[in-house]
Amino acid sequence: MLIPHPLLGPRDAQEFVCLGDARLIERPDPAAADAEAAFCDYVFLRDNPAGVHRELWFHEHGDRSWLVVTRDTVTHAVLGAELARDVALARVGRAP
Amino acid sequence: MTDLIPVTALGDATPRRFSAGALTLCENDAVAFASLALRRGAGRPAPFGLALPGPGGWAAGQGVAALWVAPDQWLVEAEGRAATDFAATLGQAAPGCSVTEQTDGWVAFEIVSQAGPQPLEALLEKLANVDPAGFAPGRATRTALHHMSCYLVRRAAGHVAVLGARSSAGSLWHALATAARRLHANAA
Numbered sequence: 001m002l003i004p005h006p007l008l009g010p011r012d013a014q015e016f017v018c019l020g021d022a023r024l025i026e027r028p029d030p031a032a033a034d035a036e037a038a039f040c041d042y043v044f045l046r047d048n049p050a051g052v053h054r055e056l057w058f059h060e061h062g063d064r065s066w067l068v069v070t071r072d073t074v075t076h077a078v079l080g081a082e083l084a085r086d087v088a089l090a091r092v093g094r095a096p
Numbered sequence: 097m098t099d100l101i102p103v104t105a106l107g108d109a110t111p112r113r114f115s116a117g118a119l120t121l122c123e124n125d126a127v128a129f130a131s132l133a134l135r136r137g138a139g140r141p142a143p144f145g146l147a148l149p150g151p152g153g154w155a156a157g158q159g160v161a162a163l164w165v166a167p168d169q170w171l172v173e174a175e176g177r178a179a180t181d182f183a184a185t186l187g188q189a190a191p192g193c194s195v196t197e198q199t200d201g202w203v204a205f206e207i208v209s210q211a212g213p214q215p216l217e218a219l220l221e222k223l224a225n226v227d228p229a230g231f232a233p234g235r236a237t238r239t240a241l242h243h244m245s246c247y248l249v250r251r252a253a254g255h256v257a258v259l260g261a262r263s264s265a266g267s268l269w270h271a272l273a274t275a276a277r278r279l280h281a282n283a284a
Contacts, residue, residue, distance in 0.1 A: 007151040007167070008237070012225045015239060061240040063151070063166040083167075 003057060003069060004081050015061040021046050022054035022068045025088050050074050056084060105203035105265040114273045117280035118211035119219060121272055123265075124257070127173050128182035129198035132190055134168040143172065143189035154236035154249050163236035163249055171198065171247070171259075203265040205272060209254040215279070216256055222275050224248060242271040 001013035023046075028038035047053075050073060057069045066084035071077070089095065104125045106112050111123040132148075134140065140148055146157035148170050154163040159177075162170040174182045183197035209216040217228040224241045226248060231237065236249040244267065247259040260268040 009152075009230070012239075014225065061245045062238050063164075065166065085167075 001076065001078065003059075003067065003078060005059065005062070005065075005067065006081060006083055007065070008059075008063060011059070011062060015059060016057045016067075017060050019056040019058055019066075022056050022084070022087070023047075024056060025068075025084060025091065052079065057081070105262045106269060107266075112269065114276070116273075116276040117283065118209050118215045119276045119280070120208050120210070121269070121276060122206045122208070123269070124204040124206050126176045126178050127199075127204050128177040128180065129202050129259075130172050130174075130183040130186045131165070131194075131196040131198050132162070132170045132172050132186060133194040133196075135192060135194065138192055140168075141190040141193055143186055146172075149234075149236075152235055152237060154234055154251070156251070163247060165238065165247070173204075201262055202259050203262045203268065205258045205260070205269065206251075207256045207258065207272065207276075211254075213253045216254055219272075219275055219279055220248070220256065222279065223271065242267065244268055244271075 002010040003013055003016055005011045028035060028042050030039070032038065053071055053073050055069050055071060057067045059065050059067065067081045068084050068087045069081045070079040072079060103109065104111050104123055106123055111125045113123070114121045132143070142148070144157055144160045146160055146162055147155055148162050149155040149164050151164055155161060159175060161173045165171050172186055178199050182199065183195050187195040207216060207219065220226050220228065220231070224246070225239045226237055231248070231250050233250050233252050236247055238245060238247050240246070241258070241260070244260055244264050246268065249257040249259065251257055258268065258272060
């Protein structure tokens with residue numbers, strides 16, 4: 001399986017470690033009133049879709065970057081990859 | 097005072113060499129390493145007049161060279177300066193950057209081919225996940241070699257450097273030398 005690294009081009013999946021659902025980027029606000037319930041969901045609850053899934057992948061034997069890889073869990077097709085840093089910054093409305 | 101005996105990463109008194117056919121492996125104990133990282137929002141420096149390369153690149157200048165290791169981070173090499181405090185020198189040449197001494201963390205093995213790029217590319221094909229077509233001189237990549245994370249640097253068409261963790265220098269040398277010897281034995 002090849003991961004289309006945004007900086008380095010296609011790299012073998014063996015160089016990466018998969019860390020699971022990319023929603024881990026969306027860490028709840030610990031100061032919010034419902035923080036306990038939000039963190040319970042954040043830590044323990046995961047969707048398990050049959051189809052398109054966004055996951056965090058770490059390029060361990062590479063440039064040590066975190067990627068958000070979009071993958072189809074049914075066909076194993078890799079649909080795209082972006083730097084997790086860019087995804088996280090776009091989420092809070094800042095340019096990469 | 098304690099009488100210390102300097103040894104190379106492989107534990108020898110002098111750098112180890114090994115030849116198999118057209119390929120020569122040589123431990124490079126003279127090269128100094130320092131990591132150079134930019135602070136957030138900082139401009140890209142040009143230490144010692146060296147133009148720092150982009151992703152997957154390696155660039156050589158006057159006595160120093162740099163390979164891209166991560167966004168806004170490079171590993172800077174200085175040939176023949178392993179016994180000096182190269183990190184301090186680099187820190188002065190790149191003010192405002194984060195510089196970390198790396199010489200003692202790495203081992204460098206230089207693999208030179210006397211018969212052009214073919215034997216070298218055949219060796220790399222056996223050892224690591226690199227595409228020879230995309231690994232021209234001036235390219236550097238990090239990948240796994242026998243489960244060890246290494247940087248491969250294409251210094252010239254017939255010259256590749258393998259930079260690995262010093263703690264696993266013996267295993268890395270064994271992997272490289274064994275592959276080179278078998279490649280030569282199979283070709284003969």
